[in-house]
Amino acid sequence: MKLTNLRTLFFLTILIMSTTISKAANNAQISYNVSFPEAQAHYADIEMHITGLQQNTLELKMPVWTPGSYLIREFAKNIESFSAEANGKAIASPKINKNTWQIVTKGVSAVTVKYRVYAFELSVRTSFVDASHAFLSTTGIFVYPANMLHSPAIIHIAPYKNWDKVSTSLEMVNNDPFTRHSPNFDILFDSPIEVGNQDVFSFDASGVHYEICMYGGGNYDKEKLKADLHKIVEQEVAVFGENPNKHYVFIVHNRQRNGGGLEHLSSTVLGASRDSYANDKGYQGFLSLVAHEHFHLWNVKRLRPIVLGPFDYDNENYTTNLWIAEGFTEYYQGIIVRRTQLFPVENYFEAIESEFNTLENLPGREVQTVAESSFDAWIKAYRPNENSNNTTISYYNKGAIIGMMLDLEIINNSKGKYKLDDAMKYMYNQYYKTLKRGYTDAEFKAAFEKFAGKKLDDFYAKYINGLTPVDYNKYLGYAGYKIVDELAGKNDAALGVATTTTAGKKVIVTAVQRGTAAYIDGINVNDELTAIDGTPVTDAAAIISGKKPGDKITVTVTRDGQAIDLPVTLLKNTRVKYNIVSVDNPTEQQLAVRKKWLSL
Template sequence: MSTHISTAATMSQISYTVTFPEAQAHYADVEMNISHLKQHTLVLKMPVWTPGSYLIREYAKNVEAFSVSTKGNELPFIKTRKNWWSINTQGLNDITVKYRVYCNEISVRTSTVDASHAFISTSGFFMYPEGMLHAPSTIQIKPYDGWTKVSTSLDMVNNDPFTVTAPNYDILFDSPIEVGNQDIFGFKAAGVDYEIAMFGNGKYDKERLKKDMAKIIEQETAVYGENPNKRYVFIIHHYLKGGGGLEHLSSTVMGAARDAYTTETGYQNFLSLFAHEHFHLWNVKRLRPIALGPFDYDNENYTTDLWIAEGFTAYYEDIILRHADLIPVDNYLNVLSNDINSVENQAGRKFQSVTDASYDAWIKAYRPNENTGNTTISYYSKGSIIAMLLDLEIINDSNAKYSLDDVMKHMYDEYYKGKKRGYTDVEFKQGLEKFAGKKLDDFYKKYVYGVADIDYNKYLGYAGYKITDALAANNDPSLGVGTTNTNNKITVSSVLRGSAAWIAGINTDDQLVTINGNAINTMQDALTGKKPGDKITVTVNRDGQPLTLQVTLLKNAQVKYKIDPLDNPTPQQLTTRNKWLKL
């Protein structure tokens, strides 16, 4: 957080009043009052992105009916950038700013307003005065007809839940607000009061959730040795289909399907997401790459370390469930196998490192296209795999004295608590080496900065496991395309790099019509009886015109890995296994 405080910002008082006169049409109205002005020009800004979600989202596009007045007299203003409104305030003591925000994008990072509730994603909702990011503000919420509850991590004013305050804008933009009639329940875990605010009629068992959530919280707190919050809020939105989460300093927003809790797989997936977002209260919100704070709300904030910030958290989301004994070992190994398969079956793993994936998140991760799978790798999934490799390396090399947990706690204590800043790439590597007991230059060269094939059996072997490909003996042919089927028309949606289709020149948006003169009903039927090396004639409809292509089928290169125990693990392997999986 910036320590620079201007005289103008110190003197100014800022308050907001939020109303919902047309909630049914997805509108919220904001009145912003600023008093004790000293400057000649005031620039109001709307952030262009939400911390934790690395994409410029242009929130100013949702603003309309902007006006400025003082003592009832309208003032002129000029828009000087897409998200800046400049006001001549010379000789003025106070001004009132009014604007409307259109809120109709359902996600964990964008505001949603309708007649049933309001979810305010604060960074895309509240404007702030330039140079006053450290200034406090007060928000008064006047609810829509029938709404009775507010859920947020912001502190109440005079015990009024509809009036809250933020000590600065970094806190305000990190504290979403739910308003409506959400189902609220709570519990205490790790010495912290937890509030769970459920919207959307999910089919959940409160008592089971409280018990299992508490186990996760206690297990994650044990990694870092402390839980820095006094109070923490989960805002959980339920829809027919839902998912995703966004972490904040003292709260989290999650999406879930209403029926997610009714199957063991769905429930485990929900707990995994819960564990992921809660783990972020340390990893990212406090222990963070040095580029991620103080934030620049006008521009991209680049870092090469999202593979740590998100990837390591993705690793912990499942290993924590195992450590809390919420999933059996076989379930955990199955989850891990699926993670490995998702990485190994992505052609882009050969072309993009996790550091490049982190840096390019702003232009690639949230903007996938038909070629994304060929050119990129997820810093979530690949970062999670790297975390697993490092965890096993540290446990093995230290004879089970240390694990990745010790690295995370050391870095948290050293940089967040001690130096009160983020870490650099080099500093995190040094933290890993401290507990691995050796240099990790070669590891970084191959797996962090590079795109080398991962030697899974080496690292899993430390814990007495091996990995095998269930499809290794298959000799199935593959065209190498992803398809959609609409009204019995099979259309190419993606082409795998290096595949038969790629080499022959089949394109996305081609409609597949015949193979060897026979109409294509399904790709599986079309390739029945064929083998790798066979030459086929494919007719496609491209932009309304027929085109015939000669294709040589190749072997299906997909893998399906499974993790199994070695037959005769050594005592050291069993020691590593017990430490890793908390057996």
């Protein structure tokens, strides 16, 4: 048989197999029952029903990661007691790889699968169950049939004891809050579920109904929260010109100390400290978190890098554009809160100054580009070690700074006609709404150039794909501002270590900064600092206070049970602390840019 005919036969076979699988997927009906008979022991019990099967083999898979959190988390590790039955009889369901179970379904049209999930990892991206509530991060709860990601599913929740509420963006079935419908698995995996006795209140903004679901109590003021979140929503809708949701859910976990958030298609999960709402700093921090995660409903959930959808739930999904997806969202969290006029300009400057100082005090800024930081998120960002500050940066942090730089570049070059909002809205309309796909790096670059009115090859070479130090004064100068270093002129000495003090009062080195005295002269992470020039160490920074660069000291450490004396020559403390101040006599053009940028 000729090669051409072999190829033809091969592709015909693949086509027939694909058609058969597609037909089977279209006919299958999927439902889940979720119960919590041992909530106090942190278990969710799942019963999955699949009917209308027409294939000989069924593979069930558990995602290995959750979109928005770029780390392989191996959710299948939490599954136990996996079993299957058909026609009332047990059938084999062997596990064939780390996250896949295989069931022979020849001659079988319906299967029931049962398994348990241990849920005791407290974060916005992982499931947690106890006697007070259940938070279901759905990628770690529901297995799905391979090749059936487009299939709808019904989810029924059987609450534990006196639980009386379900909070999720999934639509109710027959007005039953405990029965929800998902049009497909991408939506199911993007719709976390809170079950318990959470405090639920609501407001309407831009024609969308918003629910706020508070677990854990707290000193929040409901009416103030509703009013202020309304302002944030309206400001963000104004950027893109529409809100694509019918309703949206904020799930907030209030604990003694908590933080972080994870975006979803029509909801978000937020971590907050329950007693932080009554002070200005804590409350502004919470509103910034709200602004960040809510902005994601456009930026990354719909307007997103081309590789981030449709998702591959089995493997890493690599992109060099998280500096846009996350970094720009971090930039907008501050500027959006500024636009609400809830806080003065000085508060916004404190936030952006913090971004500057974080980047400039990281040795990793001279090692890793922001594009590399995005691409390597899977192996570096979520797995930091004692040397990470020396070798990496955050695409959140530098991306936020780049967002500010491009915003000011666009405002200045267009003489106030455009700002970064216009590029974001254009990309949303062009790629999400019109082309119905994600964007490439080159396509977003072209949009920036469209509204800046200039080529940005040099900008990309320096700041996206290169390691050129940020020229803060150039971009702030467009708005008549500049940076000053509060620590300039000081001649303090620094050892260059971070330490922690144990319960036994031992001072242990946790990090050594590249280029410092400790780095050059051989102090190691995990060394116990016992003495400096014979003086017992209780606070290393206090002991070297008053010493100057060039001074020689002897640092005594205990390493692997042995005492070692290390001669160390102190070096100048290179830390910076930038503040934003106005230039003298700003021009009319600078004042116009300033007004456009800061909504004055």
